[in-house]
Amino acid sequence: MITENRAIVGEAINTIRGLSIDGVQKANSGHPGLPLGAAAMAYTMWMRHLTFNPKNPHWFNRDRFILSAGHGSMLLYSLLHLTGYDLPIEELMRFRQLHSRTPGHPENGLTPGVEMATGPLGQGISTATGFAIAEKHLAAIFNEPGHEIIDHYTMGICSDGDLMEGISGEAASLAGHLKLGKLIFLYDSNHITIDGNTSLAFTEDVGARYQAYGWHIQHVDGFDVDAIDGAIQTAKAQTEQPSLIICNTIIGFGSPNKANSKKAHGAPLGPDEVKLTKQALGIPLEPDFYVSGDVRSHFGECGTRGAKAEADWNEKLAAYRKAHPEKAAMLDSALNGDFGKDWLKALPTYGEADKMATRQASSKVLNALAPVTPLLMTGSADLFESNLTEIADGGNFQPDTPEGRNVFYGIREHAMGAAVNGICLHGGLRAIGSTFLIFSDYCRPSLRLAALMHCPSIFVFTHDSVGVGEDGPTHEPIEHLTSLRAIPNLNLIRPADANETAAAWKVALESKDHPTLFALSRQALPCVTPADTKNHPLEKGAYILKEAEGALKLVIIATGSEVQHALAARETLQAEGIGVRVVSMPSWFLFERQPEVYRNGVFPAGVKRIAMEAGATLGWYKYADAALGIDRFGLSAPGDTVMKELGMTAENLVAHCRALLQA
Numbered sequence: 335m336i337t338e339n340r341a342i343v344g345e346a347i348n349t350i351r352g353l354s355i356d357g358v359q360k361a362n363s364g365h366p367g368l369p370l371g372a373a374a375m376a377y378t379m380w381m382r383h384l385t386f387n388p389k390n391p392h393w394f395n396r397d398r399f400i401l402s403a404g405h406g407s408m409l410l411y412s413l414l415h416l417t418g419y420d421l422p423i424e425e426l427m428r429f430r431q432l433h434s435r436t437p438g439h440p441e442n443g444l445t446p447g448v449e450m451a452t453g454p455l456g457q458g459i460s461t462a463t464g465f466a467i468a469e470k471h472l473a474a475i476f477n478e479p480g481h482e483i484i485d486h487y488t489m490g491i492c493s494d495g496d497l498m499e500g501i502s503g504e505a506a507s508l509a510g511h512l513k514l515g516k517l518i519f520l521y522d523s524n525h526i527t528i529d530g531n532t533s534l535a536f537t538e539d540v541g542a543r544y545q546a547y548g549w550h551i552q553h554v555d556g557f558d559v560d561a562i563d564g565a566i567q568t569a570k571a572q573t574e575q576p577s578l579i580i581c582n583t584i585i586g587f588g589s590p591n592k593a594n595s596k597k598a599h600g601a602p603l604g605p606d607e608v609k610l611t612k613q614a615l616g617i618p619l620e621p622d623f624y625v626s627g628d629v630r631s632h633f634g635e636c637g638t639r640g641a642k643a644e645a646d647w648n649e650k651l652a653a654y655r656k657a658h659p660e661k662a663a664m665l666d667s668a669l670n671g672d673f674g675k676d677w678l679k680a681l682p683t684y685g686e687a688d689k690m691a692t693r694q695a696s697s698k699v700l701n702a703l704a705p706v707t708p709l710l711m712t713g714s715a716d717l718f719e720s721n722l723t724e725i726a727d728g729g730n731f732q733p734d735t736p737e738g739r740n741v742f743y744g745i746r747e748h749a750m751g752a753a754v755n756g757i758c759l760h761g762g763l764r765a766i767g768s769t770f771l772i773f774s775d776y777c778r779p780s781l782r783l784a785a786l787m788h789c790p791s792i793f794v795f796t797h798d799s800v801g802v803g804e805d806g807p808t809h810e811p812i813e814h815l816t817s818l819r820a821i822p823n824l825n826l827i828r829p830a831d832a833n834e835t836a837a838a839w840k841v842a843l844e845s846k847d848h849p850t851l852f853a854l855s856r857q858a859l860p861c862v863t864p865a866d867t868k869n870h871p872l873e874k875g876a877y878i879l880k881e882a883e884g885a886l887k888l889v890i891i892a893t894g895s896e897v898q899h900a901l902a903a904r905e906t907l908q909a910e911g912i913g914v915r916v917v918s919m920p921s922w923f924l925f926e927r928q929p930e931v932y933r934n935g936v937f938p939a940g941v942k943r944i945a946m947e948a949g950a951t952l953g954w955y956k957y958a959d960a961a962l963g964i965d966r967f968g969l970s971a972p973g974d975t976v977m978k979e980l981g982m983t984a985e986n987l988v989a990h991c992r993a994l995l996q997a
Contacts, residue, residue, distance in 0.1 A: 342629065345616075349416065350373040350409065351588065352615075353623055357408045357436070358602050359602045360427060361429045365407075366589075366602065366603050367406075367524075367526070367585040368405065369412070371583040372522045376409055377559065378566070379491075381633075383570075385397045385639075387637070387644045388414075388446075389637060390644060393644045393647075395484065395485065398489070400452065400461065400462045400488070402457070402492040403491060404453035406493075407438065408429060408436075409491075411426055414445065416625070416629070421435060421447070423625070438453075443788055455499045455502075456501040457501065458496065459502050460501045460502055460753065460780075461753070463506075463756060465760045466509065466517040467512065467741065469484065470514060470736045471731060471757075471763065478657070481654045483651060488517050489518045490520070492519050492521050494523065494524065494525065498536055501749055501780075504749030505746070509576045510544075510548025511733070513548070513575060517576035518566065520566075521540070524582075524594075526595065527596070540578075550577045550578070551580065552565045552577070552579045553579075553582070588611045588615040589603055590607070590614055591607055668761075677706045677843065680702045682702050683836065683865040686861050689858050690858050691858050692831065692894070694722060695829075696852060697724075700712070700839070704726075704728060711739050711764070712725050713740065713743050715768070715769040716743070721768035723794050750777060751781060751784070752783075755783060755784045755849075764790065764843070766791075769796075772811045774793075774795055774818060781818070784824070784849040785822060786823070788847040789849055790845050790849060792843075795851060797856045799948035799977075800968035800980060800982070801948065801973040802968075802973060804971065804972060806970030810967070810976075811949060812965075812967060813949070815828065815950070815953075819923075820953070823847075823848045824849055825849070827853070828893040829852070830894055830897035830920065831860065832861055834920055836867035838852055838920065855895050872918075875924030875928060876924075876925040876936055878936060879918040882908075882915045886914075887941070888907070890943075892919070893918070893947050895948060899983060899984040900916045902984035903984045907992075912991075917937070943957065944994050945962070945963075948977065948980075950963060952965075960993075960994045
């Protein structure tokens with residue numbers, strides 16, 4: 335614990351408040367209410383409980399802090415500055431300005447000390463569940479008696495809005511079931527949202543709800559540092575339940591005219607109200623962004639404490655390496671995010687006789703890689719039997735078996751997406767989440783955040799088209815491939831066969847700065863692409879699968895289950911003397927990263943192109959002159975019947991090719 339001069343605690347808390355309202359006012363934009371109300375909570379957690387080293391924000395055994403209520407970002411930036419992170423006061427003065435390191439909502443990778451991007455309410459506390467899963471799993475794998483090398487907490491602050499969002503309920507239910515005892519959140523219960531008092535829409539007993547989820551619940555005065563301190567100590571003392579400490583606060587605390595009202599939430603206080611607020615709190619009016627020498631020295635103790643904590647841990651790590659060299663080598667790989675190269679040797683290949691659904695091929699690849707990638711953790715939203723993403727003999731991640739590699743997320747797609755992101759962001763592990771492609775709608779915000787956060791999550795989404803068949807249009811994706819491709823920095827791969835699927839896994843495991851999403855078939859597909867999965871042309875995103883014989887007249891582009899039809903159509907057209915090239919294009923994302931000369935080689939100027947994919951045609955006009963797809967909802971019937979009824983056949987493709995050539 336930081337050694338405190340009691341006289342300075344109040345000044346330190348008010349300094350956080352002053353920096354926060356000055357930042358918002360200078361930007362003429364932001365949310366001053368939460369920092370004013372939550373400063374005491376944040377101070378207590380940061381100064382008395384969080385273990386971190388501001389000089390090394392990525393120290394592995396640090397506690398992770400997540401501001402789920404990301405709109406209150408000036409609170410976090412003020413703390414990061416005061417405790418010694420590389421965030422100078424000038425950056426606080428540039429809050430919400432172009433290319434500053436203090437954006438409107440926190441962004442990891444941009445601001446040192448920020449663990450994840452928050453702001454979409456509910457995402458922070460839900461992703462924190464993944465952080466806590468990772469800590470518990472890694473501790474179970476690596477810790478030995480007398481050598482507890484993985485031992486840290488995931489903590490944060492959430493708001494009324496966070497706990498209204500459905501994703502937080504999904505994640506809280508999961509966290510309670512898994513008994514994530516090292517997950518601790520302070521709840522800034524101020525009863526105000528943008529529209530006004532929470533009595534308008536949110537009147538349940540939140541504590542009772544979270545208690546029913548299996549959380550440890552405490553109620554405290556959110557302005558009483560000692561009470562908050564004691565509550566966190568109590569939360570840490572029990573290890574069987576995640577903790578929610580409900581802190582009763584006042585939004586905009588200290589503002590004479592805006593406290594406890596929606597006016598304090600999402601707009602600057604205004605110059606006059608800033609002055610009145612500083613006077614009420616005893617903050618000097620001049621200069622703006624005031625930090626006294628005593629306060630700066632007080633917060634600076636964090637750097638000393640953090641450096642010592644990391645040094646002590648490094649000594650423990652050295653002793654661990656001597657006592658458990660094999661595990662230590664594995665831990666070093668985890669710390670460096672390095673899976674080695676042995677898994678490449680295990681990557682399977684397939685021949686023409688290996689006709690199978692790409693979900694089945696994915697399962698075979700995953701289970702071939704799992705023994706040599708022990709830091710790969712998988713999970714499914716109650717669809718292991720359909721997604722085929724379970725690691726055989728991997729064990730189940732449960733409260734009493736945290737070493738298990740298979741996470742049962744239950745029917746909670748959105749929480750699964752967030753948790754997978756949290757596991758990956760924590761470090762030391764790569765996480766997989768799986769469901770049907772149709773249910774990407776239920777976890778799209780988490781997919782988008784994964785891309786924004788440059789988080790290398792792996793999402794395995796099966797049943798990728800109307801080939802689902804009998805389940806009908808409610809379960810048959812139409813617009814999903816197009817809409818998911820529209821997310822920047824998300825690599826969607828729709829493989830054509832088992833070999834492209836194996837190559838897709840290679841791409842996913844080698845990716846460090848973006849998530850990967852597989853769209854896999856339910857129905858069996860023939861092997862039609864090269865068998866060299868270690869150097870497969872899939873890595874280019876699009877490639878010439880079959881070249882034209884004679885003069886090139888037409889390029890057919892296809893993905894997934896339609897590649898076989900493209901090849902069959904080519905044979906028919908070639909027999910008529912029409913030179914046709916077939917391009918398999920499993921990943922737009924990868925293709926668009928290739929040099930222009932390569933892209934122009936695949937799609938030469940002046941040659942007509944047609945695309946075929948069992949989904950919406952909207953996006954294909956970026957690459958093709960015509961597109962054969964499905965721009966209506968599906969049907970309930972056997973998959974092959976539905977595909978034929980909706981025109982996904984080689985014969986229909988041939989007809990469309992002829993029409994394009996005659997146009």
